[in-house]
Amino acid sequence: MKVNFYTSKREYDEKKEEFNKAIISVVEKGISTLGPEVVKLEDEIKEFTGAKYAIGVASGTDALVLASDILGFNEGTEVITSPFTFFASASCIARTGAKPVFVDIDEETFNIDVNKIEENITDKTKGILPVHLFLQMADMDKIMDIAKSHNLRVLEDAAEAFGMRWRGNSDEYRHAGTIGDFGIFSFFPTKTLGGYGDGGMIVTNDEKLYEMAKIYRVHGASKKYHHEYIGYNSRLDSIQAAVLSVKMKYINDSIEKREEIGSWYIDGLKDIKEVRIPKILGNQKHVFYVFNILAEKRDELAEYLKEKEIGFSIYYPKPLHLQECFKYLGHKEGDFPVAEKISKEILALPMYPELTREEVEYVCNVIKEFYAK
Structure with a gap:
């Protein structure tokens, strides 16, 4: 699929x-x-x-x-x-x-x-x-x-x-x-x-x-x-x-659908110990603009998803303080360790209101397959 x-x-x-x-x-x-x-x-x-x-x-x-x-x-x-x-x-x-x-x-x-x-x-x-x-x-x-x-x-x-x-x-x-x-x-x-x-x-x-x-x-x-x-x-x-x-005209329906899709992902990935899902903190109403996970062996997982024809994105593979254009600021690797750590683990899965449950279940099953190997 x-x-x-x-x-x-x-x-x-x-x-x-x-x-x-x-x-x-x-x-x-x-x-x-x-x-x-x-x-x-x-x-x-x-x-x-x-x-x-x-x-x-x-x-x-x-x-x-x-x-x-x-x-x-x-x-x-x-x-x-x-x-x-x-x-x-x-x-x-x-x-x-x-x-x-x-x-x-x-x-x-x-x-x-x-x-x-x-x-x-x-x-x-x-x-x-x-x-x-x-x-x-x-x-x-x-x-x-x-x-x-x-x-x-x-x-x-x-x-x-x-x-x-x-x-x-x-x-x-x-x-x-x-x-x-x-x-x-x-x-x-x-x-x-x-x-x-x-x-x-x-x-x-x-x-x-x-x-x-x-x-x-x-x-x-x-x-x-x-x-x-x-x-x-x-x-x-x-x-x-x-x-x-x-x-x-449909924005509220769109936001609700994203929430539903997010719940499918959370349920489908909850038993994979190599995957972490971000926590929502503070008194707020969130919206799933994208669905990110923190994944062990992130790059290898990304390649496996690609083989299985599952789209993904990495937001963001290189923190801004390490970008060439900001070199003049004088930062070096290790200055912002959390940002650097997350950039090596984060992976965004498909997320848009028209996704089907079958597609989300397929994505979750492929991730399970990868870590079961």
Whole structure:
């Protein structure tokens, strides 16, 4: 049996008429940048997340760069983040001139170890960029307490966290991205809310930050050819917005289906002593954006899955502090031992709402076969 790591085709086949209608409608009405489709999606994101403001941009990476620039992550400042995440979470800091300061991760959740943040704060520290990774949020209570006591800005990288909600010590759940000064989402196709190409969104509850983000996405101009800032060209595509609005109608069903698939994996893998499943910590509602395991003989298992035509991915095979482009920071192997350890063990299995139980059982049985050899 062949099991794809991800495919958009099943969802398209199920909702073909709706997707086709949405795309053709944009073309028939006349394509416009930041047109009604983008405004509609921004309104839908605000309603779903509870954010006061939402700004559609060209990608999750652009969202991070714009927000970093606006928050003053620039030359001479430092921003604390995780070394175990996608490249953009740290490159956005470097891109705007600031220095990424890495803090090791918690081995059970893969998120930044909040107990190590404060010891890395200096008089140059401008902000904290927590990453909500894979299926759960970082401890936003502790992060916001630290930020408040040291007068720091907080940019939440919620690229993988659409639908995740944090309650912590609060009276109510707050959606990922809505707790810090800015939050960002990615609509890359594999995401929980994914488009048919690149797309991103910035959210905030601060009116001034919202107004600046709107200006920054159109070359820093409040009106055409009148530039207050040196901004960017980063506008969410109208066709992508139309596709995403179709998907927003089914987002709760999609999240619930991911939860069900996650339960199949947990049940199917629970008796394999060579496999560990991440723990969900804190008072929060998680979402299975991907389903990761920690596996003994990870690389050999990956090869076996490949032989059996089972898709997989490794998030992330090399921590950021060991990437060539960050060599200037002066880190060496062993500086962040937990991140380095996890990078050698982690393996992502297929996870998308259209997976069948038969496929998940096949994946689990193949993993059992591998360790029984």
